[in-house]
Amino acid sequence: QLQLQESGPGLVKPSETLSLTCTVSGGSISSNNYYWGWIRQPPGKGLEYIGTIYYSGSTHYNSSLRSRVTISVDTSKNQFSLKLSSVTAADTAVYYCARHEGGSSIFGPWGQGTLVTVSS
Amino acid sequence: QSALTQPASVSGSPGQSITISCTGTSSDVGGYNYVSWYQHHPGRAPKLMIYDVSNRPSGVSNRFSGSKSGNTASLTISGLQAEDEADYSCSSFTSSSTWVFGGGTKLTVL
Numbered sequence: 001q002l003q004l005q006e007s008g009p010g011l012v013k014p015s016e017t018l019s020l021t022c023t024v025s026g027g028s029i030s031s032n033n034y035y036w037g038w039i040r041q042p043p044g045k046g047l048e049y050i051g052t053i054y055y056s057g058s059t060h061y062n063s064s065l066r067s068r069v070t071i072s073v074d075t076s077k078n079q080f081s082l083k084l085s086s087v088t089a090a091d092t093a094v095y096y097c098a099r100h101e102g103g104s105s106i107f108g109p110w111g112q113g114t115l116v117t118v119s120s
Numbered sequence: 121q122s123a124l125t126q127p128a129s130v131s132g133s134p135g136q137s138i139t140i141s142c143t144g145t146s147s148d149v150g151g152y153n154y155v156s157w158y159q160h161h162p163g164r165a166p167k168l169m170i171y172d173v174s175n176r177p178s179g180v181s182n183r184f185s186g187s188k189s190g191n192t193a194s195l196t197i198s199g200l201q202a203e204d205e206a207d208y209s210c211s212s213f214t215s216s217s218t219w220v221f222g223g224g225t226k227l228t229v230l
Contacts, residue, residue, distance in 0.1 A: 039221070046123055046223035047158075047166075047209050060218050063121060096166070105156035105172050105213060110165040 002027040004097050004111040012091075012118050018084040022097030022111060029078045030055040035100040036080045037107065038071060040093040048093075052100055053080055087118045124149065124210055124222035131228040137198040140225045142210035143191060148220055150191035154213035157186060157195045159206045166209070170195060197227070205229045 008020035022036065029036060037052035051061040053071045061069050065084070073080040084091060098110040125143040132138040142149065142157075149155055155173045160166040168177050170186035173193060183198045193212070197204055210222040 047221035049219040049221060062218055063216060105154040105211060106168060107156065108168040112165050
């Protein structure tokens with residue numbers, strides 16, 4: 001059974017870079033036709049798509065975050081990562097990683113999510 | 121990319137049916153049959169309930185159904201049960217080859 005787990009600091013200072021890793025178990029991150037994504041949910045707000053990556057390294061990013069976001073993949077570790085630079089309090093959110101099945105609207109499974117707070 | 125529009129809350133009594141709407145534009149909901157719905161409880165991973173407008177993943181109750189008309193997609197839950205109480209969010213593919221989510225709807229089972 002495929003499982004995803006987010007990890008990383010729960011507290012980041014303003015203007016610094018948020019870094020999270022998603023570890024995939026029970027399946028290969030290099031599987032054809034599957035993309036790997038990051039989605040976040042600020043407190044009291046809806047879900048927000050951050051971006052997705054294919055195992056080859058091809059990425060798609062939310063245009064509103066594009067200038068600050070980098071998603072990368074490490075196939076040897078079966079992990080993919082998120083870096084969000086110059087964070088502010090508005091980036092405080094629960095961050096989820098999820099698998100996206102190409103050619104469909106399927107996002108799943110999802111990780112449990114990790115709360116990242118931006119505060120000094 | 122603006123978030124898809126969902127009602128903030130809906131409610132219904134056990135056994136009743138409710139419908140949650142998800143309104144976008146011709147650049148997302150109206151332009152593609154790539155709309156999905158997720159159920160999520162605080163502190164838990166979101167769960168896929170409907171994909172590609174009206175398809176149900178295996179294991180999801182047939183009380184859940186999806187549809188789309190123009191720029192608005194809908195999730196209908198029939199025979200409401202207490203366990204259905206949760207937040208529900210829609211998602212759509214966009215003309216930018218990215219994804220956009222709705223603001224979420226809190227379902228209360230009275």
